[in-house]
Amino acid sequence: MSPSSSLHLAVALDGTGWHPASWREPAARPRELFTAGYWADLVAEAERGLLDFVTIEDGLGPQSSHFLDPDERTDQVRGRLDAVLIASRIAPLTRHIGLVPTVVATHTEPFHISKAIATLDYVSTGRAGLRVQITARPNEAAHFGRRTISPIEAYDSPEAQELVTDLFDEAADHVEAVRRLWDSWEDDAEIRHAATGRFIDRDKLHYIDFEGQHFSVKGPSITPRPPQGQPLVTALGHQTVPYRLIARQADVGYVTPHDVDQARAIVAEIRAEQETAGRADALLHVFGDLVVFLDDDPAAAAARRDRLDALAGEPYTSDARVFTGSPTQLADLLGEFQVAGITGFRLRPAVLGHDLPAITRGLVPELQRRGAFRTAYEADTLRGLLGLARPANRYAAV
């Protein structure tokens, strides 16, 4: 099932922005990257624009311009704070916007991740989600020392595909365990029954007994069921294997079509996988990811991109389509993608200090004029903003 309401907008926060030279722009604040105030200001700006949510990138090793190896570069932003903790630090300072930090499934404990996101949901009173990611980087595996991941020689080799498939299968198991733990307490498990001295009704707490190829988890969680019941689960995908994860486990999938035909094909593939997974009736958003250079004058946006490319010493490339232009042009493009079945967008600002305000103060009013975006927050929870109902507990007796 695909959602029919108006368009949804998220912004992806990463360092000073998605262009590797973004930190050198006047609007960037590279020396403040490791302070709470920097992140608070970004999320406040996103909330001013009535965006559905922000995502926060993360990783279990230094950023790198190489896909799988560290690069030891000194001319780009390196180092970052834990994304879940940034989100939690910001939560009490905001009221409506969803907070979706990245969590890496490959080396982490589902038990810890589940209670961390449940707690983020409590702290934000129902605005938490997660973006699940895998890592195939050998250097990140060495930071944990628990398994060895061999370097991938050719990405399309059978060995590489086998590794990636295995990592995504593990991620699917991870999300399954996380979701079961969120449901491991029924909503009314806390009874405070003075006559019998019982604080909880233990029949409403459940062992999840998850058994997978990589781990097993007994449960229940130590954290009661979070306000949304199930916080938002999201994932980025570029090919069939991650599309399958999105179809099986996610509420929002991020995809990277470069044109409308690609968008239509990707949406069709995800919807088919969704049916195969037995989730045809579940509301699953498919968001298009776009890198944006946004200026009222399209020539200014292009000039800015050229200037940043010159500073970086090479033209910027991305897995996602890179848009350079005005809010009006971007609104046109989003409308075309929407017709192809894309239900929302995760915009990656090239320079956060510039392109985030351009989204909230330029694009958003343009979309509102077209009747394509909200003019006030209409719900108290992130699921509510996305038109997702609060789900029943899988363990509750019907």
Place this chain on the structure above:
Amino acid sequence: MSSKPLKQIHLAAHFPGVNNTTVWSAPEAGSHIEFSSFAHFARTAERAKFDFLFLAEGLRLREQGGKIYDLDVVGRPDTFTILAALAAVTEHLGLTGTINSTFNEPYEVARQFASLDHLSGGRSAWNVVTSWDAFTGENFRRGGFLPQAERYSRAKEFLATTQELFDSWHGDEILADQASGVFLRDAKAGSFVHTGQHFDIHGQFNVPRSPQGRPVIFQAGDSEEGREFAASSADAIFSRYATLTEGQAFYTDVKNRLARYGRRHDQLLILPAASFALADTDAEAEELARIVRRQQVSGATALKHLEFVWNRDLSSYDPEGPLPDIDPDVSDDHISKGRAQVRMYRDPLATAREWRELAAANNWSIRDLVIHTGNRQNFIGSPETIARTINEFVQADASDGFILVPHITPTGLDAFADKVVPLLQEQGVFRTDYEGPTLRHHLGLAHPDDVQDEQRVAS
């Protein structure tokens, strides 16, 4: 009287825990999981100029007789996540979290503490605990992998490894010079290699050095190994000895171990957990203390506590009746899982004999006995009495201060903040305002870089 200068008292607030100290049945008892409760508690502690807030942790719900224990408060948040949120509603208060060294990995924990330290402007602390039980391990990837004998060796190596990660950045690497285009001075920033019995890891740590350099380190274990661990590696101890004589004995014992590691007495703070019953007069406080102890030990709770010693299902006994005639089951498989308390009774047969005699002599029911043999509140009295007693204990080296454990969530600290703290301030033994931004400032602990400089100069 000696001319020894008055010690400054350190005070901290323990968020009420998932045990029967916390009274959930009282009308004023609020949520133990909503963020508003944590925010109220933290703001009260900060209003009172406390050093820090303290959070305990347990990674599996307790069970007794194979069933989830349902008589105490159950359920708590993720430690790191709640502390990061509390950093947003406080400005100075230290944020101490209990994090297990058995069911975590150093790279991840170091990232989380370094991030918390950045996001709080230098207010993070880590109470390092260790467990080994397969019961808790069932919630984690590796299961119950750690033999009990190795838990401290893993904890020590875990802590040492995280210190290596914290120290892998020196603090001057980020230049971020927009004109020259140099972001990092050093391409190898964060490089580390650790090869040991428990961890064999290498690579680059990805969180730059945080305001405190490293989080403040707490230790809570009481065993011989635990004490040595604290003397060698901790900045503070969360101890259980809050009475005058036991406190002094523990204080002397642990502080005397410091010299062996080249450390001074003031480099390790002893901070026992302490409960209190505060009322306008001493008599009213005694009455309050009695009422609270009965609230803490319902009939059902009394039977369950007796089961810790008897190690048998005693549900058929009447809590208002006499103690069981049968003896405890002394087999290894314990009826209670997931709590530290059970290990306190090392000779259950002797304890049972002693308790039967006590109950018979005083005509006590099971519930009376559990109330009387359980912990009395550490401090009972009027604001004047409690302030005087706390100060006497600290000046007599029974501790360097206390981690207060209120019995009501979230308002259990309010009266202490309003009535006791001003008296301590009047006596000149407790700060009237924060004197620095970081938890190390509050605790009088040097920044790790300065300690290293000092040790270099000394050698």
